[in-house]
Amino acid sequence: MAFLECLHLTRNYGKGAVTVTAVQDVSLQVEKGEFLCLTGRSGSGKTTLLHLLGALESPSTGAVYLDGREITRFSPRMKSHLLRTRVSFVFQSLNLITSLTILENTVLPLRYSRVKRMERIEKGRKVLQEVGLGKRLGAYPSELSGGEMQRVAVARALAKCSDLLLADEPTGELDTATAREITDLLLEVNRVHGTTVVVASHDPYVVGKAARVVELRDGKIS
Amino acid sequence: MEFLWLPFRNRNRALLTLFGVAIGVFAATMMGAMATHFSRLASRFEQSIKGKIIIRERVGFLSGGIIEESRIKDILGLPGVGDAVGGLVVRLHPKEMIVLGLPDLVVGIPPEKISLLYPHIPILKGRTLRKGDRFSCVVGADIRNEFSLPLSGMLTIGDHPFQVVGFLERGGGQEDRQVWIPLDCAQEIFHRDGLVSHIVVLPREGIDPEILAPEIEKKIKGLDAVTPMRLSRQVRQSIFLWRLITLGTGVLAVIIGGLSLLNTITFTVLEQTAEIGLKKALGASNGDILIEIASDGLVLSSAGGTLGIVSASVFVFFFNQYLQERGMSLFTLTWGLVFGVWILSVVAGAGIALIPAWRASHIDPALAMRGK
Known part of the structure; x- marks a missing residue:
């Protein structure tokens, strides 16, 4: 069985006549350490599929397996634990808590994992150094550029040593140069740390760099 | 300690909520202090009448001097009666028509019987009345403040100067508003020779005052023997409405403060819905979110509660001083x-x-x- 696998995933929203199917009968396998790009137009179901793969929402039918365990059957408590320890998200925007410094944002999952404060700070410093923000630990999100905010989100994934990183349009709101920097950072995380990365993007640079590209159209793999 | 300042992310809203809670707690504390005052008055009164029967003329003992002192001898002759002491109670300011709360009273009392009647009221300064004292008085705490009386100072009662020989310790009861003078002086200055306004009967040891009182009424015609239970019931009934109003207002104040808090926390949650979603995406459990939001409420209510109580305490301290200088307490x-x-x-x-x-x-x- 692959590291990450989904079988016949379908996600419907609404009820009766107003039902919208965001993802329809999608089956997909992702190997450990792979860099996969999910591409497709807006509304093709990329974000919903990422949420389903990361147990952020539950499918209407179908199943998701991570390391052979069916995470779609996990209880809310187990899903929270999974999100704290193994799965990380990088969103297009709203990645950070505005009232927390970037160091506090980076180590927030560790706080939920009850990691001791000093250990958290040490870890946070190290990963922020790694993404090039070692000198801005006390800055607040409002003081950062869009690219820097995405770096913090990546650093957060590194801080908790997650082995699956799901990035939803991480370059969507960035200029070309910054978008390339963030893509390169994700590639580096994948290469250096062996983190499995699934990126939802229609950015040609990301699509071009991915080891494998899967295109979604109207909720289905085309 | 991050949880302490997190509720203040929106400073203006947090401060308004904090003041809302503080005002509610302030009002609740004030109402509680008033209810406590009434309760303490009642308790002190009950303590002072415990085990005693009050004999009075049927028109009421505050009207003064309508029982002949000679009837004390008749009462003393009844079986079960240990002692009987006559007293003369007159208002200190007879010209005052309206009094809010308890009136200031002059209590004429045989000096040798004081320790028998008021063993629970200690002397703060000076001494109590002694047998043979003439135109001497012992003054309660509120009267002392009202007239700014020093020890050995003079207090005019019924156009006669009395020397202050002692001060009663503040007890929070009616005695704070009393002036004790020798019974014979009281009868003299108020022209009530040979008369008393009431008689306090102390039953012999082991005799129940509730059983003795009807016996006294049967044998001594024209007098009313009020038992401690009956007096206590009357007092409790008279303060019940006050307590109901004060406690009701206090509870209402807490509810208003609570609604202010509920409003703020609800808006905070609405405002932070996306952030809460992000926290859950980062692995925060339902319990983590519950504790974070509830601790916002806890911090605001603790801070508001503390502010309300501190300001109420300061207000009560100064307002009580102001009232005591005018011979009142609330x-x-x-x-x-x-x-x-x-x-x-x-x-x-x-x-x-x-x-x-x-x-x-x-x-x-x-x-x-x-954003849904």
Whole structure:
């Protein structure tokens, strides 16, 4: 069985006549350490599929397996634990808590994992150094550029040593140069740390760099 | 310690809520202090009449001097009666028509019987009345403040100067508003020779005053023998309405403060829906979110409660001083009340915050992050 696998995933929203199917009968396998790009137009179901793969929402039918365990059957408590320890998200925007410094944002999952404060700070410093923000630990999100905010989100994934990183349009709101920097950072995380990365993007640079590209159209793999 | 300042992310709203809670707690403390004052008055009164029967003319003993002193001998001759002491009670300011609360009273009392009648009231300064004293008085705490009386100072009672020989310790009861003078002086200056306004009967040891009182009424015609239970019931009934009003207002104040808190926490949750979704996407459990939001309420209610209680304590202190200088008292603030109101505000705050916190903890992270 692959590291990450989904079988016949379908996600419907609404009820009766107003039902919208965001993802329809999608089956997909992702190997450990792979860099996969999910591409497709807006509304093709990329974000919903990422949420389903990361147990952020539950499918209407179908199943998701991570390391052979069916995470779609996990209880809310187990899903929270999974999100704290193994799965990380990088969103297009709203990645950070505005009232927390970037160091506090980076180590927030560790706080939920009850990691001791000093250990958290040490870890946070190290990963922020790694993404090039070692000198801005006390800055607040409002003081950062869009690219820097995405770096913090990546650093957060590194801080908790997650082995699956799901990035939803991480370059969507960035200029070309910054978008390339963030893509390169994700590639580096994948290469250096062996983190499995699934990126939802229609950015040609990301699509071009991915080891494998899967295109979604109207909720289905085309 | 991050949880302490997190509720103040929106400073203006947090401060308004804090003041809302503080005002509610302030009002609750004030009402509680007033209710405590009435309760203490009643308790002190009950303590002072415990085990005693009050004999009075049927028109009431405050009218003064309508029982012949010679009837004390008749009462003393009855079986079960240990002692009987006559007293003359007259208002200190007879020209005052309207009195808010308890009136200032002059109590004429045989000096040798004081320790028998008032063993629970200690002398703060000076001495009590002695047999043979003439135109001497012992003054209660409120009267002392009202007239700024020094020890050995002079107090005019019924156009006669009396020398202050002692001060009663403040007890929070009627005695704070009393002036004790020798019974013979009282009869002389108020022209009530050979008359008393009431007689206090002390039953022999082992005799129940509730059983003795009807016996006295049967044998001594024209007098009313009031038992401690009957007096106590009358007092409790008369303060019941006051206590109901004060406690009701206090509870209303806490509810208003609580609604202010509920409003703020609910808006905070609405405002932070996306952030709460993000936290859940980062692995925060329902319990983590519940604790975070509820602790916002706890911090605001604790801070508001503390501010309300501190300001109420300061207000009570100065207002009581102001009132005491005018011979009045209205509030009694006890540690029990202070801690009780604080605990109530904190528990109510945390409880109220649990409602929006519970809803926040069950937010669907995916929907929240999409702004739905």
